[in-house]
Structure formats: structure tokens, C-alpha cells
Amino acid sequence: xxxxYIDLAWRSLKRTxxxxxxxxxxxxxxxxxxxxxxxxxxxxxxxxxxxxxAHLYVxxxxxxxxxxxxxxxxxxxxxxxxxxxxxxxxxxxxxxxxAAMAGGTLLVTPQRxxxxxxxxxxxxxxxxxxxxxxxxxxxxxxxxxxxxxTHAHVVVLAESLARKLFxxxxxxxxxxxxxxxxxxxxxxxxxxxTRDWAPRPMFYEDSAGKPYSDADEFFLPxxxxxxxxxDFNGNFMGxxxxxxxxxxxxxxxxxxxxxxxLDTPEQVKxxxxxxxxxxxxxxxxxxxxxxxxxxxxxxxxxxxxxxxLVPDDxxxxxxxxxxFLGVAMLNIVALLLAKFLRRSSEISVRRAxxxxxxxxxxxxxxxxxxxxxxxxxxxxxxxxxxxxSIRQRPDDYAHLASMDPSMLIxxxxxxxxxxxxxxxxxxxxxxxxxxxxxxxTL
Amino acid sequence: MEIQPILAALRKHxxxxxxxxxxxxxxxxxxxxxxxxxxxRISEIHLPNAIDEQGVADIRVMGTDPKLATDDVPRNLAALxxxxxxxxxxxxxxxxxxxxxxxxxxxxxxxxxxxxxxxxVATYFFTSGGEQALGxxxxxxxxxxxxxFADSKLASNYIPTAHVMLITQSLADRLWPGQDALGxxxxxxxxxxxxxxxxxxxxxxxxxxxxxxxxxxxxxxxPLSPGPGGFLxxxxxxxxxxxxxxxxxxxxxxxxxLSPNAVVRGISFTDxxxxxxxxxxxxxxxxxxxxxxxxxVTAFGIVGLTSFWVGQRRRQIGIxxxxxxxxxxxxxxxxxxxxxLSTAGVATGMLLAFGINLYLMQHYQLDRMxxxxxxxxxxxxxxxxxxxxxxxxxxxxxxxxxxxxxxx
Numbered sequence: 001x002x003x004x005y006i007d008l009a010w011r012s013l014k015r016t017x018x019x020x021x022x023x024x025x026x027x028x029x030x031x032x033x034x035x036x037x038x039x040x041x042x043x044x045x046x047x048x049x050x051x052x053x054a055h056l057y058v059x060x061x062x063x064x065x066x067x068x069x070x071x072x073x074x075x076x077x078x079x080x081x082x083x084x085x086x087x088x089x090x091x092x093x094x095x096x097x098x099a100a101m102a103g104g105t106l107l108v109t110p111q112r113x114x115x116x117x118x119x120x121x122x123x124x125x126x127x128x129x130x131x132x133x134x135x136x137x138x139x140x141x142x143x144x145x146x147x148x149x150t151h152a153h154v155v156v157l158a159e160s161l162a163r164k165l166f167x168x169x170x171x172x173x174x175x176x177x178x179x180x181x182x183x184x185x186x187x188x189x190x191x192x193x194t195r196d197w198a199p200r201p202m203f204y205e206d207s208a209g210k211p212y213s214d215a216d217e218f219f220l221p222x223x224x225x226x227x228x229x230x231d232f233n234g235n236f237m238g239x240x241x242x243x244x245x246x247x248x249x250x251x252x253x254x255x256x257x258x259x260x261x262l263d264t265p266e267q268v269k270x271x272x273x274x275x276x277x278x279x280x281x282x283x284x285x286x287x288x289x290x291x292x293x294x295x296x297x298x299x300x301x302x303x304x305x306x307x308x309l310v311p312d313d314x315x316x317x318x319x320x321x322x323x324f325l326g327v328a329m330l331n332i333v334a335l336l337l338a339k340f341l342r343r344s345s346e347i348s349v350r351r352a353x354x355x356x357x358x359x360x361x362x363x364x365x366x367x368x369x370x371x372x373x374x375x376x377x378x379x380x381x382x383x384x385x386x387x388x389s390i391r392q393r394p395d396d397y398a399h400l401a402s403m404d405p406s407m408l409i410x411x412x413x414x415x416x417x418x419x420x421x422x423x424x425x426x427x428x429x430x431x432x433x434x435x436x437x438x439x440x441t442l
Numbered sequence: 443m444e445i446q447p448i449l450a451a452l453r454k455h456x457x458x459x460x461x462x463x464x465x466x467x468x469x470x471x472x473x474x475x476x477x478x479x480x481x482x483r484i485s486e487i488h489l490p491n492a493i494d495e496q497g498v499a500d501i502r503v504m505g506t507d508p509k510l511a512t513d514d515v516p517r518n519l520a521a522l523x524x525x526x527x528x529x530x531x532x533x534x535x536x537x538x539x540x541x542x543x544x545x546x547x548x549x550x551x552x553x554x555x556x557x558x559x560x561x562x563v564a565t566y567f568f569t570s571g572g573e574q575a576l577g578x579x580x581x582x583x584x585x586x587x588x589x590x591f592a593d594s595k596l597a598s599n600y601i602p603t604a605h606v607m608l609i610t611q612s613l614a615d616r617l618w619p620g621q622d623a624l625g626x627x628x629x630x631x632x633x634x635x636x637x638x639x640x641x642x643x644x645x646x647x648x649x650x651x652x653x654x655x656x657x658x659x660x661x662x663x664x665p666l667s668p669g670p671g672g673f674l675x676x677x678x679x680x681x682x683x684x685x686x687x688x689x690x691x692x693x694x695x696x697x698x699x700l701s702p703n704a705v706v707r708g709i710s711f712t713d714x715x716x717x718x719x720x721x722x723x724x725x726x727x728x729x730x731x732x733x734x735x736x737x738x739v740t741a742f743g744i745v746g747l748t749s750f751w752v753g754q755r756r757r758q759i760g761i762x763x764x765x766x767x768x769x770x771x772x773x774x775x776x777x778x779x780x781x782x783l784s785t786a787g788v789a790t791g792m793l794l795a796f797g798i799n800l801y802l803m804q805h806y807q808l809d810r811m812x813x814x815x816x817x818x819x820x821x822x823x824x825x826x827x828x829x830x831x832x833x834x835x836x837x838x839x840x841x842x843x844x845x846x847x848x849x850x
Contacts (some may be wrong), residue, residue: 030739059493102782320476324735330461429457
């Protein structure tokens, strides 16, 4: 029976090629546009570290004075930590792993004669950074907690940078000149090379970065960066009056990102309590002024939601595409209705010969589904063109726009569901055509 | 044309009629908002910027010793001024539209600086001759004197020690609406204030602050003399548009030769502007594409439904023709019918469009849609409907009267 319905549907579609083409085109365009934007939103909100993300958390303290007024569109100063707080959390060592970090752009002065100095982006971090985030190493390793204490001048390079600086030679043990300020080059000993590693989004970066295109090419100890007063990137938010100390170690300037690894729910609870206790203690000491319960602990996905990384433009385009899909579906309803009701006499004959309403309904449902499959395939092609055109755009996230297998299947399914849904009303109208009335006029 | 029989006929075909109305309503709602967004972005891209955009280039030197900046900057400027074609050169902390902003909240009273609604303003510092190098246009007052440049060093709070500033017309209007800003005080901190000595035509800031287009022109300019610090890296060079490419190359070579360890980059301001607005431009094209395709799809829908309708009513048309209706009458009938449906659709669509606009205003910092978008989109959809119905209506008008006598 099913084969017979498909055959009937196929014949019917062939009989009205223009109308069929219009329907396939409408559904293809609707599906293509919406899938393009759904894919972009999907890749932008993906888990950057699958398997590991569930154990990563961001402590959030509130050292701001009660009088502080948050400017409307500025980033929250609390999103980063001050040096004293970051060091206190590190020393307390209450999590399985913990690391403080900040981004930096430094000038590299290559030793190869044919290479001009150039800038690279990287990160100053404490030793747990590599183990906590599972950074893959090609050679050597990260530094130790001991190197943090001794402010060692060591550096870990990303594969692409190591290759650019040293070619095929083994870079481990070599030295690199970083952050040259014209008179005193800072020499760093290479102790490890990572595979090029850039989680999407760059979850550990602060809101000043471009989370979908930035990548870190070097990593060096935070303590060494403080000693050498290396330039740093990112939000630098201050409040209150300073008392002559360096801004980097000031208790009134937040600039450090801090991540912890917590393996069990009990640990998470205990860590949150620890943050509240720490805040209460700081409040008792007179440093914090706000309620200790302002201290929060964000999960990684919660943190990404808090940082709200998806640009408004992408969300607007997403809604536009969904609206567009709605318009396309409404059209399919209209066109299918026109098509099905035009065949009232055929329906009457079949009804008169004994077809039940249900049979008519199934037959037209299959016809709608067939249009859905064709529209879905066309939509898939259109979505690929759409994604290609997005990849040509200058936006930060543009290069991520491509489909994975689940999205491919999703496209076709969405098309079929959309067109079957759109076909429901016309099919229902068609099966209500009374047999006798139409027969009379034949 | 009698409307009564049309309405009676529509009542008998509720579903197709409702579908056309819905289709037009949805198209109208999405279209209004999309066209509005396109308009907003176009006006953003074309925002005026009162510097010599065609003649200005930005040469950036990175990686020099901050301690030596006091000597490096005058030496580099002297070298740049020697390049044939260069009419002015100066150093500035950052350029408009570079996304590298120095911002401060300012107020007209010291106690208001930390208030939530104090305007957030872009701060530019430049060395002597900066106004010529940028091509700033003075509206009232004066530019800085050489003493004012010489006396101003960067303090530890990253604010120059000068006592004078230039502000843009937009900022003057924001701070002192309806008053003359000349000679007034701008407070940047509780203890720091500057006297406005000149008001200049609007210059764009390095980035938009999310406070809407009005705030895009809030900028202040302070004088500065070269000193240690190492943040004065942007050399503004002005030349004629035809010399620009050659001057940028020559300037890069000269500065690279003077600071062998540094990285030197050069870019014309027109490229800076293009880069800044590139995402907006691509968004505009995408919105235009969506609008065009959506209109086409809506038109297909109308054509499809009306042809079905005409087919269904062949006999009815035949009878009317046999009773003496002319072709023009039949054509008019379908066009009036479509006009009625379009009107209902547009009315529903307008409500929907306003609803969407209100939602977008709350969530995406969009402005209120001006009222004239509605009549314009209504007219566009009316025309679209009339064009879409024309084909099927002509076919209907060609139904011969004999159809009525057949097979009844």
C-alpha cells in the first residue's frame, strides 16, 4: 500500500511540475536559511572541552565597595579577580586543581636572521593550567609549582609558533626572546611544545577577547610576567583610590581569570562554602564591604551563559531565519491546499470506490512528505551555500560555520517535519471532500 | 465595484482567505523590522567623522623601549615630516574606529562623575600639530597653544596634566544642552577637571559603547608632550589622497630603519573605516537577501492560491460573463478581492511588526521604528499582491462565457 501511495504521489507531483517546483523551492529556502543560522548558533554554543567541562568552575568574588556604581554597558569588574584574592585562593588549595591566568600580547624577537620581530598572543598562568584543561603536549611538559615559586623564566610554545621559530629542530631547551622592550630582551627557556590548541569558544579568556578566533601561542608563568612587568591584554577594572602599589598586585584592580577543577558534587558544595567563608573573613578584615553570600561558583557552561558570548547579530539573524521558515511553511500550506483541493474529483472517485478518509489522508500526507524530502535536500544545498557565505564574512565566528553529520540529518528531518506539518491542514481538508457531490459533475 | 459579493464569496472560502491574510501579515512584520535594521546599519556606516579621512594614515610602531619615548617620538616625527607629500604629522594615543579605546566617564560637576548616567566619553591625546595631522574642524573657540602642549605630561593615573580640552559638538550638546560649552569645566575624576577651549565638529570614537548612535560622537581631545610611557605608538600622517600609498610605504621604511627591533605597521584611514564596518556591511547584504527571497516566496504563495481559486470558480466566472460582465469586471473583481485581503494582512502585520520591534528594543538595543515604515511596507505589499494576482486574474478574465452553459 505504501509503495502505491508513493507512486500516486509521484505521478501527482509530475502532473504539476511548476507548482511542485515552487513548493520545493519555498521549503528549500526556508529550511536552508534557518539551518544556516541554527548551525551557526549550534557551533557557537558548543561545549569547548567535552568530557572535562563538567568539572571546571569559576569562583566569583565581590570585592567592590558598596558605593560602586556599575556602568551600564561596561564589563563587570567582578568577572576577574584581583591579585591578592587570586593568590589567596591558590594558596588555600581547596580544589583538585586551580590556576590563575591572564592574556598577553608580546613581541617575539626570532634568532633566525630572515625573520622580522612579530607579536603573538599567549597566556600567563600558574602551573595547574595544563593539567586542569588537558592541554595536549607534543614535546616536553608544562612547568611545575616550584617554577611558579621561583618565578622561572620558562615558556611553553604552541606547535605553529615553535615551527615558525625553530623549523624542524627540537625547540625544548632553546631560548626565546619575548616582550623585548628595546633595551633588555627577556630570555625564556622553552620547556614544552603543545599541539595547537584553541578551544571554541576560548572559555578561559575574559570578555575583551575574541572567543571564536583567538588562540594562545605561548604560555609562561604568571609570577615571571609580574616580575618582568610584561604587558597584559584584557579588561583591567579598578575602583577606589590606590595606595602607591603596582597595579598588578593592587587589591582594588581586577584583571585575573581563575579556574578550579572540582570532581564531585560534595567538593563543589564545599568550595562554594569556602568562597563564602573567605568573603566573610575579608569583610571582617574590612576589605570587602558587600554580603559574603555574593560569592558565587559558576560551572563552565553557566559561566559561558553569564559571559553571553553569542553576539546579538547572530541571535537576530537566527530569529529572522525562523521567521523566514514560518513564512515558507505558510506558503507550503497555501500551495498544497490549492493542489489538493484541485483534485477534488479524483478524491471523490476514490472515496466512492471505497477509500476511507484515512486512506486519503495518508496518501496526501505521503505526498507532502515527498515534497519535504526534496525540499530538505535542496535546503541542505542552500544551507551549505549559506554557511560558505558566512565563512567569507569578516566576523570572529565566521570560520566555524560548517555542518557536522548530526546537523545534516537534522536538516532533512526538519524539512520533512515542516512539510508534513504544513501538509496536515490541506490533507485534512482534502479527505473531507464528500464523495457524491463531485461525482455528479463528472 | 461592489464589495458585498466579494465579502460573501470570501466567507465561503475561509481557509484560503485566512492563509493569504496570514502570509501577508507575517511578511509585513518581518519585512518592516528587517528594512528598519538595514536602514539603521546604513546610517551607522555613513556616520560623519570630521577628520580628513581620505588623507590620514596611521603608522604604528610597537616594541620600542618606553623609557626612550621622550627622545624617540620627536626624532620619528621629524623623519616623517621630511617625507615629500607629508603635510602634517603627530602622535596620538589611539585612532577613531580602531576598537582600541580609552574611555572615561565625565560630568559637569565633580560629584556626578561616578553617577550611573554620566556620559562615557572616548579620550584622545595628541602631541603638537595633531589637529592639523587629523584635519580636525574647529567650530568655536581655539586649538591648543604650544605652552599647553609642552606643560602636559601623562600622570600616573593615565590622564595628562593639561588643564584644557577640545570636545566634539555632540558631547557639548550632551553635557550642556542649549548652552555654550566654551570655558566650562569637564570633570574626569573627583579632583581632575579641564576647561573647554574649543568645540570641534563630530569625530567618531574608537568603538561604539553600546549606548546608541548618539554616543558614537562623544569624544574629547587633550594635549600631550612626548614623555616616557611607551603608549604613544600611533603616528598620524596627513597627505593628499593620491600620495597616500607612497607616503605610507616611505613612512614604514623610515620608522623601521630608526627602530630596528620594532614592528612597524601602516594603514590608511579609509582602510580602518572599511575594516570597522565590514561586519555591518555583510549583515546588510544578508538582510537584503532575506527580504528579497521572502517577498518572492510570499508572491509565489499568492499566485498559487489565487490560481487555485480561479480554477475553482471557472463556472461562476462563466455565468457572470454570460450575464454580461466584461473582462474588465472580472479582472477588477479579483484585484479588489486581493486588495481587501492585503489590507487585512497589512493591518495584522503592522501590529505584529510593532510587537517585534518592542521586543527587539528591549533585548537588542534597537531604536523605535519610525512610523513611516508602516505605510511604506503596506504600499509595497499592496503592489506585490496586485502583481501576484494579475496573472491568475487575467486567466479568469479570459474564461469564455460558454463555460457557463457547459456541463451544468
